[in-house]
Amino acid sequence: AQSVSQHNHHVILSEAASLELGCNYSYGGTVNLFWYVQYPGQHLQLLLKYFSGDPLVKGIKGFEAEFIKSKFSFNLRKPSVQWSDTAEYFCAVKTGGFKTIFGAGTRLFVKA
Amino acid sequence: DTGVSQNPRHKITKRGQNVTFRCDPISEHNRLYWYRQTLGQGPEFLTYFQNEAQLEKSRLLSDRFSAERPKGSFSTLEIQRTEQGDSAMYLCASTGAGSAEQYFGPGTRLTVT
Numbered sequence: 331a332q333s334v335s336q337h338n339h340h341v342i343l344s345e346a347a348s349l350e351l352g353c354n355y356s357y358g359g360t361v362n363l364f365w366y367v368q369y370p371g372q373h374l375q376l377l378l379k380y381f382s383g384d385p386l387v388k389g390i391k392g393f394e395a396e397f398i399k400s401k402f403s404f405n406l407r408k409p410s411v412q413w414s415d416t417a418e419y420f421c422a423v424k425t426g427g428f429k430t431i432f433g434a435g436t437r438l439f440v441k442a
Numbered sequence: 443d444t445g446v447s448q449n450p451r452h453k454i455t456k457r458g459q460n461v462t463f464r465c466d467p468i469s470e471h472n473r474l475y476w477y478r479q480t481l482g483q484g485p486e487f488l489t490y491f492q493n494e495a496q497l498e499k500s501r502l503l504s505d506r507f508s509a510e511r512p513k514g515s516f517s518t519l520e521i522q523r524t525e526q527g528d529s530a531m532y533l534c535a536s537t538g539a540g541s542a543e544q545y546f547g548p549g550t551r552l553t554v555t
Contacts, residue, residue, distance in 0.1 A: 339482070362542055373445070374485070374533070374546040381542070420484045424542060428498045430475075432484030 332357045334423050336433035343411050344441045351406040351436050353421030362424040363404040365395055366432075369417045377419070380404065391415070413442045444468060446547035448534050454553045455524055462520045463550045467536030474517050475544060476509055477533040478502070485533050491517060524554045 337352035355361065365377040378389025385397040395406045404421060421433040447466045455461050467474050472493050477485035488507070490498040493514035503509075506524075511517040521528055531551050535544035 334484075364542075366546075373548055374535075376543045379542065422484070428490040428492075429487045429500070430544065431487065432477075434482065435484050 332423070332425055332431055334421055334431050334433035336419075336421055336436050338436050339434065340437045340439070342439045342441065345413055346410045347440075349406070349408040349411045349415070349438070351419055351421075351438070353404045353406065353433060355402050355404070355421075355423045355431075357402075357423065357425050359426060363395070363397060364422040364424070364430070365389065365393070365404075365406050366420045366422060367417050368420070368435075374420070377406070411438075411440050413440050416440045446534055446536055446545050448532075448547040448550050450550055451548060452551050452553075454555065457526060457554055458523055460520065460522045461524060461552065462518055463532055463552075465517045465519070465534030465536075465547060467516070467534070468538070468545055471536035471538045471545070472514065473537040473539075474511060475535045475537075476517070476519050477535065479531040479533055479549070480529075488519075488532075521552075524552075526554050528552060529554045 333356045335354045363380040366374045367377045368374045380387045380397045388394045393408050397404050418435045418437050420435045422430050424430045449464045474491040476488040479485045488500050489509045491511040494511050506522045509519045531549040533549045534547045537544050
């Protein structure tokens with residue numbers, strides 16, 4: 331069965347630290363990849379997406395993600411986090427059908 | 443606010459009762475999704491509509507669950523004979539034609555006592 335695995339459930343960082351959140355998926359075909367973010371008290375919203383082309387994609391608020399096909403990975407990065415990045419981050423994969431599969435999420439807490 | 447709206451935001455019901463949730467997508471979006479999210483998990487796909495047609499339904503959706511989208515606008519999700527295991531956040535999302543970005547609503551939190 332298709333699945334999405336996020337390596338860390340909770341991450342605590344100090345401001346200005348670098349961030350990398352891991353995401354691996356299990357599906358051998360063509361995929362569309364997403365990172366969604368949910369800030370406290372807000373709706374889920376799209377952070378960035380990959381469909382094709384350059385495997386390094388840039389999103390809002392200085393986030394980027396790299397698609398490594400050979401590793402079935404789509405890790406999220408940010409060079410320097412801010413307190414306002416405190417949120418829950420979800421990796422998601424859409425395969426050939428209509429279904430999008432989400433990972434369990436990573437809660438990031440950034441200490442001011 | 444022209445985003446996705448969901449009503450009610452919270453619902454507390456007793457086991458065995460029926461509940462119905464409503465989702466109003468962004469007006470020009472023709473695709474609509476329902477998800478269920480439990481504590482510590484990401485959203486789990488339940489069902490998908492393109493216009494008024496229900497094109498995919500998860501195996502997670504038992505016979506007690508039914509969804510409709512009459513006229514391809516708002517959608518309803520009904521749960522019959524609720525069970526405690528149905529307690530969760532029910533999320534709705536919509537997408538415009540030619541786009542893959544899903545816009546999520548605030549969700550309806552269901553508590554079954």
